Amino acid sequence: MSEKKKFGIKDIAKLANVSIATVDRVLNNRKDVSDVTREKIQKIIKENNYRPNMYARSLSVKNNLSIAVLIPRTSQQTGYWELCLTGINKGIDEFSSFGINIDVFLYDQEDVSTFNKAADTVFETKFNAVVVAPIFIEETRCFVDRCKQNGLQTIFINSDIPNSSSLGYVGPDLYSTGRLAGNLTSYLVQDESKLLILNVGKGLQNYKYLNTKIEGYTKYLENLGRNFDIVLRDIHHNDYNDVSRELSNLVEEIVPDLIFVTNSRVSVVGQFFHERPDFVKPHIIGFDFLPSNVDYLAKGVVDFLICQRPDKQGYLAIEYLYNYFLLKEKPADIKSMPIDILTIENYLFYEN
Amino acid sequence: MSEKKKFGIKDIAKLANVSIATVDRVLNNRKDVSDVTREKIQKIIKENNYRPNMYARSLSVKNNLSIAVLIPRTSQQTGYWELCLTGINKGIDEFSSFGINIDVFLYDQEDVSTFNKAADTVFETKFNAVVVAPIFIEETRCFVDRCKQNGLQTIFINSDIPNSSSLGYVGPDLYSTGRLAGNLTSYLVQDESKLLILNVGKGLQNYKYLNTKIEGYTKYLENLGRNFDIVLRDIHHNDYNDVSRELSNLVEEIVPDLIFVTNSRVSVVGQFFHERPDFVKPHIIGFDFLPSNVDYLAKGVVDFLICQRPDKQGYLAIEYLYNYFLLKEKPADIKSMPIDILTIENYLFYEN
DNA sequence: AATCATTGCGTAAACGTTACCGTAAATTCT
DNA sequence: AGAATTTACGGTAACGTTTACGCAATGATT
Numbered sequence: 001m002s003e004k005k006k007f008g009i010k011d012i013a014k015l016a017n018v019s020i021a022t023v024d025r026v027l028n029n030r031k032d033v034s035d036v037t038r039e040k041i042q043k044i045i046k047e048n049n050y051r052p053n054m055y056a057r058s059l060s061v062k063n064n065l066s067i068a069v070l071i072p073r074t075s076q077q078t079g080y081w082e083l084c085l086t087g088i089n090k091g092i093d094e095f096s097s098f099g100i101n102i103d104v105f106l107y108d109q110e111d112v113s114t115f116n117k118a119a120d121t122v123f124e125t126k127f128n129a130v131v132v133a134p135i136f137i138e139e140t141r142c143f144v145d146r147c148k149q150n151g152l153q154t155i156f157i158n159s160d161i162p163n164s165s166s167l168g169y170v171g172p173d174l175y176s177t178g179r180l181a182g183n184l185t186s187y188l189v190q191d192e193s194k195l196l197i198l199n200v201g202k203g204l205q206n207y208k209y210l211n212t213k214i215e216g217y218t219k220y221l222e223n224l225g226r227n228f229d230i231v232l233r234d235i236h237h238n239d240y241n242d243v244s245r246e247l248s249n250l251v252e253e254i255v256p257d258l259i260f261v262t263n264s265r266v267s268v269v270g271q272f273f274h275e276r277p278d279f280v281k282p283h284i285i286g287f288d289f290l291p292s293n294v295d296y297l298a299k300g301v302v303d304f305l306i307c308q309r310p311d312k313q314g315y316l317a318i319e320y321l322y323n324y325f326l327l328k329e330k331p332a333d334i335k336s337m338p339i340d341i342l343t344i345e346n347y348l349f350y351e352n
Numbered sequence: 353m354s355e356k357k358k359f360g361i362k363d364i365a366k367l368a369n370v371s372i373a374t375v376d377r378v379l380n381n382r383k384d385v386s387d388v389t390r391e392k393i394q395k396i397i398k399e400n401n402y403r404p405n406m407y408a409r410s411l412s413v414k415n416n417l418s419i420a421v422l423i424p425r426t427s428q429q430t431g432y433w434e435l436c437l438t439g440i441n442k443g444i445d446e447f448s449s450f451g452i453n454i455d456v457f458l459y460d461q462e463d464v465s466t467f468n469k470a471a472d473t474v475f476e477t478k479f480n481a482v483v484v485a486p487i488f489i490e491e492t493r494c495f496v497d498r499c500k501q502n503g504l505q506t507i508f509i510n511s512d513i514p515n516s517s518s519l520g521y522v523g524p525d526l527y528s529t530g531r532l533a534g535n536l537t538s539y540l541v542q543d544e545s546k547l548l549i550l551n552v553g554k555g556l557q558n559y560k561y562l563n564t565k566i567e568g569y570t571k572y573l574e575n576l577g578r579n580f581d582i583v584l585r586d587i588h589h590n591d592y593n594d595v596s597r598e599l600s601n602l603v604e605e606i607v608p609d610l611i612f613v614t615n616s617r618v619s620v621v622g623q624f625f626h627e628r629p630d631f632v633k634p635h636i637i638g639f640d641f642l643p644s645n646v647d648y649l650a651k652g653v654v655d656f657l658i659c660q661r662p663d664k665q666g667y668l669a670i671e672y673l674y675n676y677f678l679l680k681e682k683p684a685d686i687k688s689m690p691i692d693i694l695t696i697e698n699y700l701f702y703e704n
Numbered sequence: 705a706a707t708c709a710t711t712g713c714g715t716a717a718a719c720g721t722t723a724c725c726g727t728a729a730a731t732t733c734t
Numbered sequence: 735a736g737a738a739t740t741t742a743c744g745g746t747a748a749c750g751t752t753t754a755c756g757c758a759a760t761g762a763t764t
Contacts, residue, residue: 008751010750018713019714020714021714021715021753022713022714027751031711032713034711034712034713052449052750053451053749053751056407056719056749057752058407059750060718060719060751060752062718062719064358097406098406099358099407172701176697183695183697187539187655220697336701337703339697339701340690340693341695343536343693344535345528345531346528348528349690350690351689351690360719360720370743371745372721372722372745373722373743374744376721376722379721380722384741384742385741386742386743404721405719407720408720408721408722408749409722410721411722411750412721412749414748414749
């Protein structure tokens, strides 16, 4: 209903006494325009604050961008990747009407061969870009090189292999994430408390991933000079019963004032203390907005959940590629994701 | 480069042996189609999972949606509304290429007449919708009624007047926000601590706004049964020197273990304790990601900043209207904004 | 002086969808 | 039975941009 007649290419052409083709040439700064007309047109463009109509532009160039997504399959032990996929799917819904088509390839994060197989499959179709979550460092490096040879842009999510992907990284800053956990810890416990850092999970391929967090955590707390007694332990199991058994031994031995679970498996620790009121419950900090984790946050068993928005990572990656390819925007460096703190009082409003 | 030929209206028409006009009729379920062909076409649409090309659709309907934004002017005492405007501007940048045009009208939040004047100005141009931040409750109600008569949709941001706006509300849940502050407080102080709730600011028109937060805060803490001593005070000043004077009296009298500043003026309290090391610094909790607030968060003077993403509120409101008018999506109820917790360790990653 | 390449520009056909206009055939009304 | 109306559909011009193609004028090469 607004009376503003949209100022378009035709109007520019009329003002400059040239054809729309010439205007288009200077807009997309191509050849075949004399300097004098080019400058005349550019002046008109600036003066009238011309904004191209993206609908028309995108309709005209038959841009069907196609993107491959290569991430781990959701296992029953961790719903983490399901969240990530949720974000990807949201991106698919939103962008498929805009000429983007997205194919998702899943691999088993405990089996390298499935990654390689999925990687091969990617090359069977001609994609423009691939979003990949690097679990197997070396294999991913190979894959990225192969993409580069085939003119495929790459972008990482969730964890980074620095200077490897062609378009960058969307995900959390792991070291800072660890420091934040340390920060929250410092509010929860008194000086000289006993702190237990706990790695839970069968796999061990992403140790570097966890270690960065742990380093941030311990460095932060050591610098406080509050004489905490920090212990680091692994529980190499996924199943609750196995974890429970080891945990009961651990807790009996260490008697921690606080447990920092370094990944998204914090719910099993929560479950343990919820089912075993015979143990005095320590404070608990963990990661990720999984339903099971939120459950124990809501029950008051887990104090803080630190979240890195895996769903948003996926969505942002897609959105970034959309901007990069279709709107031809400058590669505006991808920032790290926000690191969110969830408590029993604000989790309800955490957006998906 | 993807080989998938986009499946469009023409393809449907070919399969159904009808013209594209007929297909269009059933797509936009209009009249003038027999039941039998309608069903045949619908079947084809479903089977081939047809997705309309949004570019073409939006190009075809000359939809220049125009939106008015009616929010308080940024004062030097509070940069809050500047953040909000930032989000709006981001929306303008992003959506202006898509046929949306947005005009911003500012009013003085300490002067009702400026609101009414701005409101009048809105009606001089024909807008489709207006985004309004309600400060003056009654006047806003009038304005909304007037919009309704003129066929203007309304949407609130930042604070709500329930059942008033036609499209809903984008903003924080104030009661929960107060509870969260209480929750964080409970981590910072010991039983029987002295807590000071502080309203800072000259104006008093948004008292209801603050009281909802305060109610959430006190209710939460009282329910804990930890015998806190909670005191509520106002400082009716904006200028630092005035606030400082009153604050020094207050602190001498009360000696709080924690100060909960109920709005975005927390930086002046931070500044006070930073400049006056002769006073023992209490814990401090406040609101909003303003540069000055973040400054004292970074200095370690403020413990927690609770943020409601004013910038995102503005952006979301615009995005909502875009979806509502242009993509004709169902009014998917607007959720409350996430309530974010910022500490010295994660503020760097807080997205704008 | 004839040929050829280059420069600078215009014309028109796409892109997929919407919506107006026209018109046979079918139905209803006199 | 003829006229009037309704039903069901087809044809086609927009929407603003991109781009393949064409063509005149100029300058360079024989």
